[in-house]
Amino acid sequence: MKRIYNWNNYNLKRNKEAIKNFNKNKNRKVNFQETEIYQKVRDIYAFTILMCQNKNENSNILDYGGNLMSHVNLVKKINTKNTKISIFNPYINKLKNKTNLKINFINNLKKIKDQKFDLTFLGSVIQYLKQINNLNGQSIILRSRYILITHTPVNFSKEIIFVKQENAKNLYQTVYPLEYIEKKLLKNKFKIIFKSINDFKYLGIRKKYNNVFSTNILFKKK
Numbered sequence: 001m002k003r004i005y006n007w008n009n010y011n012l013k014r015n016k017e018a019i020k021n022f023n024k025n026k027n028r029k030v031n032f033q034e035t036e037i038y039q040k041v042r043d044i045y046a047f048t049i050l051m052c053q054n055k056n057e058n059s060n061i062l063d064y065g066g067n068l069m070s071h072v073n074l075v076k077k078i079n080t081k082n083t084k085i086s087i088f089n090p091y092i093n094k095l096k097n098k099t100n101l102k103i104n105f106i107n108n109l110k111k112i113k114d115q116k117f118d119l120t121f122l123g124s125v126i127q128y129l130k131q132i133n134n135l136n137g138q139s140i141i142l143r144s145r146y147i148l149i150t151h152t153p154v155n156f157s158k159e160i161i162f163v164k165q166e167n168a169k170n171l172y173q174t175v176y177p178l179e180y181i182e183k184k185l186l187k188n189k190f191k192i193i194f195k196s197i198n199d200f201k202y203l204g205i206r207k208k209y210n211n212v213f214s215t216n217i218l219f220k221k222k
Contacts (some may be wrong), residue, residue: 004170005168005169005170005171006170007091008091008093010091011067011089011091011092011095012095014067014068014069015067015068015069015092015095015096017069018067018068018069018071018072018099019068019072019098019099021034021069021072021073022072022073022075022098022099025072025073025075025076028076029076030076031073031075031076031077032073032076034073036202037151037198037199037202037214040198040216041123041150041151041198041216042070042073042074042077043077044148044150044194044196044216044218045070045074045121045123045148045150046074046077046078048119048121048146048148048218049061049074049078049083049119050078051146052118052119052145052146053082053083053118056082057079057081057082057083058082058083059082059083059084059118059119060084060086060115060116060117060118060119061083061084061085061086061117061118061119061120061121062085062086062088062112062115062117062119062120062121062140062141062144063085063086063087063088063121063123064088064120064121064122064125064137064141065088065089065122065123065125065128065129066087066089066121066123066125067087067089067092067095068087068095068097068099068103070121070123071085071099071101071103072099072101074101075099075100075101080101080102083101083102084102084104085101085102085103085104086103086104086106086112086115086117087103087104087105087106088106088107088109088112088137089105089106089107090107091107092105092107093107109136109137109140112140113140115140116143116144117140117143117144117145118144118145118146119144119145119146119147119148120140120141120144120146120147120148121148121150122147122148122149122150122152123148123149123150123151123152124150124151124152125152126149126152126176126181126185127152127153127173127174127175127176128171128173128174129174130174132176132180132181132184132185133184133185135185138185141185141186142186142187142189144221145220145221146218146219146220146221147186147190147218147219148216148217148218148219149181149215149216149217149218149219150216151198151202151214151216152214152215152216152217153173153175153203153205153212153213153214153215154175154176154177154178154181154212154213154215154217155175155176155177155178155209155211155212156177156178156211156212156213157177157211158177158179158180159177160174160175160176160177160180161174161175161209161212162174162175163175163205163206164205165204165205166204166205166206167204168204173204173205175205175209175212178217186219189221189222190219190220190221190222191219191220191222192217192218192219193218193219193220194216194217194218195215195216195217195218196215196216197213197214197215197216198213198214198215198216199214200213200214202214
């Protein structure tokens, strides 16, 4: 019998870690430094939020498939007073926001079906979705001004790759081609305005695919 990765336990663990990290910042003048890949991808996320803010520093963010961890270190980097964040994740029933950030946990997309977001954030999530061409909430994502993908394996050739993740049990990744993401997920309605790659060791897959990279990509509505 094939075992399924327990996303509920993963998100509960990450939420506890996030609260600890948030508390580290309380008496600091600058943000604490995150380790490995996270310092880079969190900075990209923070700068993207700044791009989204209007003259009153308002921004409305959708974190699709994430948890609290991506957001807690923003407070010492940028002004988050008028930043509203909706975290959609079907595995966050018991998560609590013990921060001063304006964060709303959502496990049902009907609650935000009529909202329009400045930014949809897809932080290391696309590779765990079996289908992105008919994604739940795709119409909400497509109404965003910007879409940011971080820490995500992307194939720069045309093959869809299904592969076991090496650093976690019972976890598999689907590596989508960039063109497939642009066409099937984003319906060719967005253009790339920034892209970068991360060290391959953070992909969690064997280094045998020459055209697969851990990527950070920012899309803007055409």
